[in-house]
Amino acid sequence: MQSRSKMLKKAFTTAFPYTIPIFAGFWFLGITYGIYMNVSGFSFWYPMLMSVTIFAGSIEFVTVNMLLGAFNPLQAFVMTLMINARHLFYGISMLDKFRGTGRKKFYLIFGMCDETFSINYTADIPEDVDRGWFMFFVTLLNHFYWFSGATLGGIFGSLINFNTEGLEFVMTAMFVVIFLEQWLKEKDHTSSLIGMGISxxxxxxxxxxxxxxxxxxxxxxxxxxxxxxxxxxxSVESKAGVNEVEDSRSEKKKVELSSFEEGGEVQ
Structure with a gap:
């Protein structure tokens, strides 16, 4: 039991720093969304419930207009598919990473928003940290940030009066930072350049x-x-790196042997 609690604590403390930038962005947008719902005439429990069950910021903003308009489930389905179709590619990319995560996989799939995918896909998880629990806590923390922001915005929306224009750029800026971090980690930028060019x-x-x-x-x-x-x-670069290490070790041994022989001759 104690070892399990240590494992969970280790995974949580490792995951938390990765989510701090998400916290800032999600709280701004979540509060904005809650205020928007409040101004549109909905009680605070609407954004609170929707942020728990939907957890897709773009769709939640669009849902406001759907709730105000005529009931049209087909339109809602098509709209959701068009806006969040990119998650199909996220799921394909995470197939290997989600393998072996057990029952946590269901929540990981449900909570895989853009930001969570970016962290779980690119993070260098230490070997002594459980991969499944790391991804679970990243997902849970990001979900909580959005839920708490949307709830606070819904509760205090009627009391806050400020211009929210431009707040949506927070997430764009965050993705630029994530891309730059990944760029700096890469040795070969071919795939990144291909993605930029095609986009x-x-x-x-x-x-x-x-x-x-x-x-x-x-x-x-x-x-x-x-x-x-x-x-x-x-594979070629990996083999070249191994050969360089072996050559370096061999050269070092030759130098040590030469020094040893010279020392013996002096004596």
């Missing part, structure tokens, strides 16, 4: 409102086709 081309061809899905499909297709060349390149 720009799709933006020009499809427009700002419709480029995300075509870009993700194109990126997935190109990187899938280039998977084997990338793997061969990584």
């Amino acid at each position: 720009i081309l799709c933006l020009i061809a499809c427009g700002a409102d419709n480029f995300i899905i075509p870009a993700m499909l194109a990126i997935l297709g190109v990187l899938t086709l280039m998977r084997h060349p990338f793997e061969r390149k990584e």
Whole structure:
């Protein structure tokens, strides 16, 4: 029991620092969403309940208009699919990482928003930290940040009066930072450059409102086709690195042996 509690504590303390930037962004947007719901005539428990059960910021903002309009489940389904179709690609990318996580997998799938996916997919998890619990706590903390922000916004929305224009850029800025961190970690930027190039081309061809899905499909297709060349390149670089280490050790041994022999001759 004690070892399990230590394992959970270790996973939590490792996951928490990764979520601090998300906390700032989610609280701003969550409070904004709660205020928006309040101004639209909904009680505080609407954003509170929706932030727990939906946990998809873009859809939650769109849902406000759906609730105010006529009941149309087909429209709601199509709208949700169009806005959150990118999560299909997130799920494919996380298949290997979610393997072996047990019952936690169900919550990990449910709570996989953009920010949680970015952390769980790119984080360098220490070997002494349980991978499943690390991803679980990242997901849980991010979920809590959004829930608490939306709830506070719903409760105090009628008491707060300020201009929220531009707050949505917080998440864009955060993704830029995450991308730059990943860029600095990479030795080869080919995949990142491919993603940027395809995204720009799709933006020009499809427009700002419709480029995300075509870009993700194109990126997935190109990187899938280039998977084997990338793997061969990584294998060659890995072998080259091993050979360099072995050559360095061999050279060091030769120097030590030479020094030893010279010392023996002097004596």
